[in-house]
Amino acid sequence: MLSRSTSITRRLALAAALGLLTAPAFADAYPSRPIRLIHGFAAGGAADTLSRIVAEGLQKKFGQPVIVEAKPGAGGNIAADAVAKAAPDGYTLGLVTGAHAISAATYKSLSYQPVESFDMISTVVYYALVVAVRSDHPAKSLGDLIAMAKAKPGAISFGSVGFGSTHHLAGELLNAMAGIEMVHVPYRGDSQSLTALLGGEVPVIVATSVLLAPQIESGAVRGLAVTSPTRTALLPNIPSADEAGLKGFDVRTWAGLLAPKGTPPAIVEKLNTATREMLRDPDIRTRLETAIGGETRGSSPEEMKRLIGTEIAKWSALVDKARLPRI
Structure with a gap:
């Protein structure tokens, strides 16, 4: 019934x-x-x-x-x-x-x-996302990273959560707007890309601010720029890509x-x-x-x-x- x-x-x-x-x-x-x-x-x-x-x-x-x-x-x-x-x-x-x-x-x-x-x-x-390097990387700013990539086209790689992700295309947009050629390396998730960064597999990653905030606070990772037009509340000391010189860069x-x-x-x-x-x-x-x-x-x-x-x-x-x- x-x-x-x-x-x-x-x-x-x-x-x-x-x-x-x-x-x-x-x-x-x-x-x-x-x-x-x-x-x-x-x-x-x-x-x-x-x-x-x-x-x-x-x-x-x-x-x-x-x-x-x-x-x-x-x-x-x-x-x-x-x-x-x-x-x-x-x-x-x-x-x-x-x-x-x-x-x-x-x-x-x-x-x-x-x-x-x-x-x-x-x-x-x-x-927003964050462009980050390990704390011992020579790049102290996004401008430094861009200069290094221009000096050696194709020699620097960046990791992301996978091909076709927002993280991946944020890196490709950085390539296009800065006139550089960083090589994309896909991983199966944010945590895997962070592990690769800390382990030295890749020198740069594009990842979420939530994932990176504890690593940045501990000093293990250096955030070079956030991908939003302005700074974020979670990472107020990290400049935006626009602020760092890439005018109009906006990936949220x-x-x-x-x-x-x-x-x-x-x-x-x-x-x-x-x-x-x-x-x-x-x-x-x-x-x-x-x-x-x-x-x-x-x-x-x-x-x-x-x-x-x-x-x-x-x-x-x-x-x-x-x-x-x-x-």
């Missing part, structure tokens, strides 16, 4: 499908069951941590469980594909990062459209929420409102900002859509200029 709540849920779904419920009434009933929040990276990583904090915040707002599901692989593309193909009813959401836009620039083809296959909900956080990764294309506008609006209200919660905001060493920032669906479109154009132009292979 069906439970009363299950029976009500099925009747609501049937009524909505038949057009017997108006969109506002359907949105008023939402959510009536658990919501699934999918992300595309390993459990325990930054995206997973962000997803769990966001899930907790939305659960508090809606009074329904929000279940985090990791579908790692292909730079987040497996998870994005799963969201794109889910029922557009508001019960499957995705948390995507800056890698979502980068995939459009670095993959020859995708099984979904990074913009058109989704209804955007809101951005959640922005955060981000995370945001989206839903499958065709999700009822009233539900998208309800999710957007709940997300932006959640980001004003002091506890949630502090936890999110601490987790990634950045800042919380909500947006309208239209603003998030424009952000992704702008990022796709930016990274596509860089991939072409740097003649990077498309996967």
Whole structure:
């Protein structure tokens, strides 16, 4: 025998499908069951941590469980594909990062459209990366590193979390804007690239500020520049790349929420409102900002859509200029 709540849920779904419920009434009933929040990276990583904090915040707002599901692989593309193909009813959401836009620039083809296959909900956080060397490296500043790289083209390598990551393309943008030729060395994660730096495998890495802050504070690592246009609260003594001489350099990764294309506008609006209200919660905001060493920032669906479109154009132009292979 069906439970009363299950029976009500099925009747609501049937009524909505038949057009017997108006969109506002359907949105008023939402959510009536658990919501699934999918992300595309390993459990325990930054995206997973962000997803769990966001899930907790939305659960508090809606009074329904929000279940985090990791579908790692292909730079987040497996998870994005799963969201794109889910029922557009508001019960499957995705948390995507800056890698979502980068995939459009670095993959020859995708099984979904990074913009058109989704209804955007809101951005959640922005955060910068750090260009760093080991403390015994001769470069004391970003300017020093650039001068060394110019003197010996192709002799200096930099590590990142992997090909096609924001970290990787931040290094390639540094190459392009500074007129240098550092060689990219991909690793399987931020921690692995840091281990390689400390072990002397690579002289330079581009990594998250959260990962590097303790190493910088201990004196094991020297931060040469953060990739945001201004200094960050987590590393106030590290200059921005712009401040260090690369005018206009701006690489901030981000995370945001989206839903499958065709999700009822009233539900998208309800999710957007709940997300932006959640980001004003002091506890949630502090936890999110601490987790990634950045800042919380909500947006309208239209603003998030424009952000992704702008990022796709930016990274596509860089991939072409740097003649990077498309996967």
